[in-house]
Amino acid sequence: MVHAQDPLPSWNDTSTKKAIIDFVEQVTKEGSPDFVKPEERIATFDNDGTLWAEKPIYFQFQFAIDRVKALAPQHPQWKEQKPFNYVLTGNMKALLADGKSMMALMAVSHSGMTTDEFNQIVKEWLHTAKHPKTGRLYTQMVYQPMLELLTYLRANNFKTFIVSGGGVEFMRCFAEETYGIPPEQVVGSSSKMKYEIRDGKPLLLRLPEVQFIDDKQGKPIGIEIFIGRRPIAAFGNSDGDQQMLEWTMGGSGARFVFIVHHDDGEREWAYDRKSDVGRLDKAWDEAVAKGWTVVSMKDDWKTIFPPLRQ
Amino acid sequence: MVHAQDPLPSWNDTSTKKAIIDFVEQVTKEGSPDFVKPEERIATFDNDGTLWAEKPIYFQFQFAIDRVKALAPQHPQWKEQKPFNYVLTGNMKALLADGKSMMALMAVSHSGMTTDEFNQIVKEWLHTAKHPKTGRLYTQMVYQPMLELLTYLRANNFKTFIVSGGGVEFMRCFAEETYGIPPEQVVGSSSKMKYEIRDGKPLLLRLPEVQFIDDKQGKPIGIEIFIGRRPIAAFGNSDGDQQMLEWTMGGSGARFVFIVHHDDGEREWAYDRKSDVGRLDKAWDEAVAKGWTVVSMKDDWKTIFPPLRQ
Structure with a gap:
């Protein structure tokens, strides 16, 4: 059979x-x-x-965090500015304490560029970023x-x-x-x-x-x-x-x-x-x-x- | 060849x-x-x-007009109320004079029902309404x-x-x-x-x-x-x-x-x-x-x- x-x-x-x-x-x-x-x-x-x-967090949030880190050298004021300073000092608890902080990071990381530029940035991240637990x-x-x-x-x-x-x-x-x-x-x-x-x-x-x-x-x-x-x-x-x-x-x-x-x-x-x-x-x-x-x-x-x- | x-x-x-x-x-x-x-x-x-x-007008506008006419018996106040009175008296010129009047008809004819009900209404209209010039x-x-x-x-x-x-x-x-x-x-x-x-x-x-x-x-x-x-x-x-x-x-x-x-x-x-x-x-x-x-x-x-x- x-x-x-x-x-x-x-x-x-x-x-x-x-x-x-x-x-x-x-x-x-x-x-x-x-x-x-x-x-x-x-x-x-x-x-x-x-x-x-x-x-541990939505992968798109991780993308936003990584993007803010990548942009930080061009924005020295972020060192003193919430919620960007949470990212730069690795204070994940403060960052995730309310929805507003992540939304601010999402806005900064997802806008201000053309759709073609955004797609390019995301694809580069997908080809390089590794999951913290599994690698x-x-x-x-x-x-x-x-x-x-x-x-x-x-x-x-x-x-x-x-x-x-x-x-x-x-x-x-x-x-x-x-x-x-x-x-x-x-x-x-x-x-x-x-x-x-x-x-x-x-x-x-x-x-x-x-x-x-x-x-x-x-x-x-x-x-x-x-x-x-x-x-x-x-x-x-x-x-x-x-x-x-x-x-x-x-x-x-x-x-x-x-x-x-x-x-x-x-x-x-x-x-x-x-x-x-x-x-x-x-x-x-x-x-x-x-x-x-x-x-x-x-x-x-x-x-x-x-x-x-x- | x-x-x-x-x-x-x-x-x-x-x-x-x-x-x-x-x-x-x-x-x-x-x-x-x-x-x-x-x-x-x-x-x-x-x-x-x-x-x-x-x-002579966008067919979806004609649908809205026909719908207002069909609903008019349930809304006697429309006889005195712009822009519905334009429809009921056939005053197309006044109706099309500005965009606002048609938008008001669109809102009334396209909302207040479920999506299933709306689709049913549109399909009935498509099966019965005739174009004024060609029939x-x-x-x-x-x-x-x-x-x-x-x-x-x-x-x-x-x-x-x-x-x-x-x-x-x-x-x-x-x-x-x-x-x-x-x-x-x-x-x-x-x-x-x-x-x-x-x-x-x-x-x-x-x-x-x-x-x-x-x-x-x-x-x-x-x-x-x-x-x-x-x-x-x-x-x-x-x-x-x-x-x-x-x-x-x-x-x-x-x-x-x-x-x-x-x-x-x-x-x-x-x-x-x-x-x-x-x-x-x-x-x-x-x-x-x-x-x-x-x-x-x-x-x-x-x-x-x-x-x-x-």
Whole structure:
């Protein structure tokens, strides 16, 4: 007897893996009452904590911190100026004490340049910065089981989207190469921009103002504005994903969502209700109450991170 | 000798048609110095005046007017209240005298309902409302040569997008069926929304506030935020498209844009520099100065509208 190749080899043979495969077979089998036309097979993925790690701090925050350090020599006044002095003296506790300090760093590091310049800066950082715990590049801090899920869904004619609170242009700098998700399928938070002609060349300048926040209630709104179709599958890991999962499950026909629970302190990090980063509290309660799948990284995932290429 | 079937049969054999075909062959021929990988073959189309007509007024304005008329019995006070009384007495001149009146009608007709309800209302209107001059459904007021161009580009692995000042959700009600453009490839203006759970069901409420205006400078910004890649081809007809065409031509490698000039008063409408709707003035000057193609509807198009199905 010949078995088809396992599409999800980094997933243990648990009920979670079975639930994923059952759902995909259910919606792709022609003639089945739950068959979904390929163009409506929309699957949305949160990024931080779902496709890649988010500890000790969101990687985009680390980018902002590294950027402020790189710019500091041109801004000697930052030595005396909050919150920049927190960065320069390594006072992470003060920096993360309230949301305002990080937002100030985000504004400085993410605006005042053209979109092309910003993309270049992010790509350089992604090619050089290393994660403090693992020493991996940040793009190597992605979850192997989730990469397999992306591939499996696309092989079944799903269109895979990122729907994340992260910056849309930041994520596009690696989403295509790392996840196989093209720029036009990345939905995220965005800054305002200004269109300008300089020396006869058009350019887009990034402004230090928020255009759209794609988090919590913003996720179903982002899905509606950017994608215009309700997903039939959605994957998240925190309270920021709760509304996206509700919105996905609220449609008719077969639907599937799961929440990744970070319960593997040995191979990754263990955190949930009390974590500042990627808090999973209300969404967990709703998942339990409604019978949504909760993925245990410890039990459901055979491996966490992809093997490093030699 | 066998000729391949003409991909653009509704285009006359003019230099415009040749320029389109030359460009497509140039970027799709493997090994050519101008070859563009399929995933980067992004083509953006304005909608009003480029894919469908826009006279005597933008069709979405006509929808708003018809909607106000339909709602009037529930709002007896509108008889005395500007700008609603303009609609009810047919005073189009007063209604269009300034932008504010139409914006008030747009707010009333486009908000206060869920996204699902709004889509239903628009679809009903599209299935019943007739154009005052031709008696056609509005979705039959599309340009046959442009439908062929969409098909031709897609056959050559272009990804076709709408990038229009029109409402993104309004356009999605017909873009897939009429143009073969799926919801996630429609970029447009949007309203703010509110996410809410009602009777245990999640819904999105449309609010009477603007989220994003996808016109003029907003078009390259919309392209950057929604698509995240610079188009290699773009098509418009008015000053509202000027920045999108500049942005498209500002990239490196082979690029192609054109402006549709409405110069056929007999088969369609003739208007340009002095028109309130779809004014073509500065963009025309730039097209001439930079050698962008200007399509003459009169000379370049064999037919304007598609034949009506029996």
